[in-house]
Amino acid sequence: MISFCATELEKKEDKKVSVEVDETIELFDDIKSSGNTTGIANFQLRSNFIIITGDFKSPIKVSCDRCTKYYELNLEFKIDEVVEVSDEPYPSGDVEFVSDEINEQIRSDEQIGLEDYIRQYIILNVPTKKICSENCVNEELNDFNEKSGGIDPRWEQLIKYKDKIKGE
Numbered sequence: 001m002i003s004f005c006a007t008e009l010e011k012k013e014d015k016k017v018s019v020e021v022d023e024t025i026e027l028f029d030d031i032k033s034s035g036n037t038t039g040i041a042n043f044q045l046r047s048n049f050i051i052i053t054g055d056f057k058s059p060i061k062v063s064c065d066r067c068t069k070y071y072e073l074n075l076e077f078k079i080d081e082v083v084e085v086s087d088e089p090y091p092s093g094d095v096e097f098v099s100d101e102i103n104e105q106i107r108s109d110e111q112i113g114l115e116d117y118i119r120q121y122i123i124l125n126v127p128t129k130k131i132c133s134e135n136c137v138n139e140e141l142n143d144f145n146e147k148s149g150g151i152d153p154r155w156e157q158l159i160k161y162k163d164k165i166k167g168e
């Protein structure tokens with residue numbers, strides 16, 4: 001997988017590299033890769049920061065919240081991350097609040113792997129409500145309704161009321 005460190009970027013023209021990404025990303029049990037993640041990744045060293053940007057497409061399979069079947073999703077996302085490069089040891093005393101923009105600190109010879117970022121962004125981009133289609137119905141719920149006579153409980157009261165009127 002693609003990775004760079006500050007020392008390598010220092011030697012590149014304009015201290016930056018652009019790489020084409022076409023890789024299988026190992027994911028999780030409930031979010032599976034269904035094809036290669038493609039895109040362009042840019043690594044740039046600016047003073048003591050590495051800026052990682054890029055546009056990616058990831059085809060994945062997720063489990064539907066209603067019917068639990070797996071269905072395909074094509075995620076598209078942009079990565080925009082800043083990593084601080086420092087060979088100073090981490091402060092052991094009070095840890096001061098660091099700006100949100102800076103997510104990590106690494107040594108100049110430490111490799112930044114792109115895969116971890118792609119994985120993080122895939123998780124961030126998976127919708128919280130995962131429904132395979134607008135018409136998806138929970139089969140278990142359907143079965144239950146059929147067994148109980150197929151009557152929506154909200155109608156039951158009305159039907160009872162109607163029968164009562166008829167009876168009078």
Ligand SMILES: [Zn+2]
Nearest residue numbers: 064067132136
């Ligand atoms: Zn479904």
